[in-house]
Amino acid sequence: MITDIAFWGIGLVAVLGGAAVFYVNSMARATYALALSFVAVGLQVLFLQQNYVGVVTILMMLMEMAIMAVYMVMFMGMNPALMPMSMVHSNKTAIAVALTTFLALATGILMVDWPTRRGSPPPDVTMALGEALMGPKMLVMAVISPVMVATIVAGVVLAAHRTRYDRFGDDLKQRPADDPQPGGVGR
Amino acid sequence: MADPMPMTDSPITTVAPGWAIAALGILGVLAVTAAMLDGALAARAGGKPGGTMAGPVRPFGEAARLMRQRRRTTVEADRLLWRLGGAGLLVVAALMVTVVPLGEWTIFDLDVGVMWFNAMDVMVWALVWLTGWGANSAHALVGGYRFLAHGLGYELPLMFALVAPAIAAESLNVGRVAAAQDGLWFVAWMPVAFLVYLLGVAAFSVWGPFAPAIGTDVAGGARAELSGVDRLVFEAGRYALLAAGAAFAVPMFLGGGAGPLLPDWAWVLVKTVALLAVLVWLRRRLPAFRPDKFMEVGWMLLLPAVLLQDLVVAVIAVGRS
Numbered sequence: 001m002i003t004d005i006a007f008w009g010i011g012l013v014a015v016l017g018g019a020a021v022f023y024v025n026s027m028a029r030a031t032y033a034l035a036l037s038f039v040a041v042g043l044q045v046l047f048l049q050q051n052y053v054g055v056v057t058i059l060m061m062l063m064e065m066a067i068m069a070v071y072m073v074m075f076m077g078m079n080p081a082l083m084p085m086s087m088v089h090s091n092k093t094a095i096a097v098a099l100t101t102f103l104a105l106a107t108g109i110l111m112v113d114w115p116t117r118r119g120s121p122p123p124d125v126t127m128a129l130g131e132a133l134m135g136p137k138m139l140v141m142a143v144i145s146p147v148m149v150a151t152i153v154a155g156v157v158l159a160a161h162r163t164r165y166d167r168f169g170d171d172l173k174q175r176p177a178d179d180p181q182p183g184g185v186g187r
Numbered sequence: 188m189a190d191p192m193p194m195t196d197s198p199i200t201t202v203a204p205g206w207a208i209a210a211l212g213i214l215g216v217l218a219v220t221a222a223m224l225d226g227a228l229a230a231r232a233g234g235k236p237g238g239t240m241a242g243p244v245r246p247f248g249e250a251a252r253l254m255r256q257r258r259r260t261t262v263e264a265d266r267l268l269w270r271l272g273g274a275g276l277l278v279v280a281a282l283m284v285t286v287v288p289l290g291e292w293t294i295f296d297l298d299v300g301v302m303w304f305n306a307m308d309v310m311v312w313a314l315v316w317l318t319g320w321g322a323n324s325a326h327a328l329v330g331g332y333r334f335l336a337h338g339l340g341y342e343l344p345l346m347f348a349l350v351a352p353a354i355a356a357e358s359l360n361v362g363r364v365a366a367a368q369d370g371l372w373f374v375a376w377m378p379v380a381f382l383v384y385l386l387g388v389a390a391f392s393v394w395g396p397f398a399p400a401i402g403t404d405v406a407g408g409a410r411a412e413l414s415g416v417d418r419l420v421f422e423a424g425r426y427a428l429l430a431a432g433a434a435f436a437v438p439m440f441l442g443g444g445a446g447p448l449l450p451d452w453a454w455v456l457v458k459t460v461a462l463l464a465v466l467v468w469l470r471r472r473l474p475a476f477r478p479d480k481f482m483e484v485g486w487m488l489l490l491p492a493v494l495l496q497d498l499v500v501a502v503i504a505v506g507r508s
Contacts, residue, residue, distance in 0.1 A: 028268055028320050035313065051299045052359070059306035063342070066312035069320075070335055082328075184480030185487045 007047050014040035025084045027072050035065040052126045199288045199362030201296045207285065210294055213456075214284050217430035217463060218423060222246035224467045225426075232471055250419055259414035261322050269321020273410075273417050275314040276424025283307045283431040288362050290444040290451030300361035301353050304435055305346060311391040311428065312338045315400060315409050318421065322412035330408020334400035336478035337390055340485030341397070345387030347493045351380035351500045352439045357508075361435075365443025372442040376503070379496040381440045383489055388432030388466060392425050395470040399478050433462040 017037030021030045038061035045054035073082070088094065122128045134141060167177040176186055226245030240248025286293065286300035297303050312335065319331020353359050355377070356367035364373075374381045390397040393409075401408040413421050437443060437458045444451025446458075476484065 026265065028265060028317070032268065032313065032317070051297065052302065055297075055299050055302040055306050059302065059309050062306065062313055063309045066309075066316060066335060066338065069316050070332075070339075073332070181479065183483035183487075184477070185483050 003047065007044060010040045010043050010047075013037075014044065022087050025086060027082075027085065027087075028069070030087050031065050031068045031072075035062055038062075038065075049121075049125050050129065053129070198291070198366045199293045199296050200291050202292045202294060204294065206292070207294050210284055210289070211281055213289070214281060214427055214430055214434075217434070217459065218280075218426035219246060220460065221426045221429055221463050221467050222422075224464060225470065228468065228471060249422075253415055253419040256415040256418075258417065259412055261324055261412050264323045264412075265321045267321075268317045270417070272314045272317030272319075272321055273413060273421045274424075275317075276311065277420060277427055278424075279307050279310050279314065280424060280427035280431040283428075284434055286361050287431075287434045287455075288365060288438055288443065289455050290453075292452070293362060296360070296362060299359040301349055301359045301364065301439075304361075305349055308345070308387070308391045308432075309342065312342075315393060318413065319400075319409035324412045326406040327409055327411040329405050330400045330402070330411065333402075333405070333408060333478040334393065334397075337397050337400065337476065337481055340476075340482040341387055341390040341489075344383045344485055344489035344493050345390070347490065347497055348380040348383040348387065349439070351377045351493075351497050354497065354500050355504050357504070361438050362443075365438035368442045368445065372440065372445070374440040377440070377496055377500055379492050380500075381436070383493045384436060384440065385462075385466065386489070388429065388436070389469070392428040392432060392466075394425065394429055394466065396473040396476045398470075399475050402475070429466055430459070430463055433466060434459045436462055 014037045017033050017040060020033035021037070024030050024033060039058050042054045042057035042061065045057055048054075164172060167179060168174045169178070176182075223243040223246055226241070227243040229245065230242040283304055285295040286297055286303050288296075295303075315334040316331040319327045319329070319334070321327075352364050352367075352373045355373060356364040358364060358367070386396075389395045393400050399405075399408070401410050405411070407413075410418060410421055434455075437455050441458045441462070444454045446454035449457070
């Protein structure tokens, strides 16, 4: 009984926190309203006995929201992020899309025949989830990971306007490197 | 619906939730001890005591002064986030110690306790930044961003330092990690992970070399506008985080309650106090890490070093099994 109330209460916090993201007028509040929403979701995942997944959700989302504060001043040109601002745009389109999606999904939920449970949950649900998600596709995942990392590195290299010739000079012999922001290990 | 978080069959006894009050009391005593030691060291170093009382009694004098101080207000402050940030450190420290076993007792025997601790220390990122943001003051905001800059450098090495004991114990349960150090403490064969962990503790306590976020060169940084009881809670939170970090190192690296003569719980406290004293003492022995340069140190030196440590531990763990 108490666990049921707690589960639904936390669910309400998650939904309201998500809604607050669009209601508040500051980037900081929107960011941490989203963090609150995700922490509530992480707590709900704990109720599903997916302890690892739940705690990792809380960890990753808090860190991500802190990083968001870095991006706020890195990429928003004249730093409007530091001033009060509206968190919404294209209101009419957004409302139309949101309502349509909600109605479609709600209709689906009400119309579909939900299956009854077959069997019982395994003792370690986290392990079972991992097996179900990754089991037969482990090779694919192991191959995709380095490809993804290589893509990220290549993307950054192509996007950066400075090359190694800017850093080390035309003959690549200039030491230490000529960097606008010197690093901490004296490369 | 099933109960959340089933307890695992670990070597630890879970005590009644009411004992959380006792755990909070121990954390409080440890934090005050750290503050008194810092006061004594400050007096010995000849620094300004910052109040009328100097030496080991300084924290009490400071607390009395701050509790009587009038609260400073700033224009257009985001008061909600500001207060959350300042008060949150203490809460995070309390949540950290829930998974630390005191000998054979623990409050919260979570099967992923190591991850729990990690999630709590990441929360400090948000809290320090919010403290800097909320005041709507330039220096405070600079301090908040200094902390994030440090965070980008220290967090990944800290995470991978926590991985090493977990690999060796083949468990994320803190009690099991402590029990796995039968005979040989993890600190003996994972010294790099231990040192990086201690650096991480100093970092998430905004302590010593990681203090530029609240440095005097930016008028107090993230805490620049904190006054009165808000400042007291923030400072208490820093000492509590330092104490919680020291307490968590005991089951992770220092063999938990293992030791001769004394009972398990006493050994946990003795080791915690010893480590806490070292952390407090280091404050005046290490230079500050510049926030603009530390990330490269973290990613070019600490991260490879600790990954190598993890590799060694993993190879040994595979070899033993």
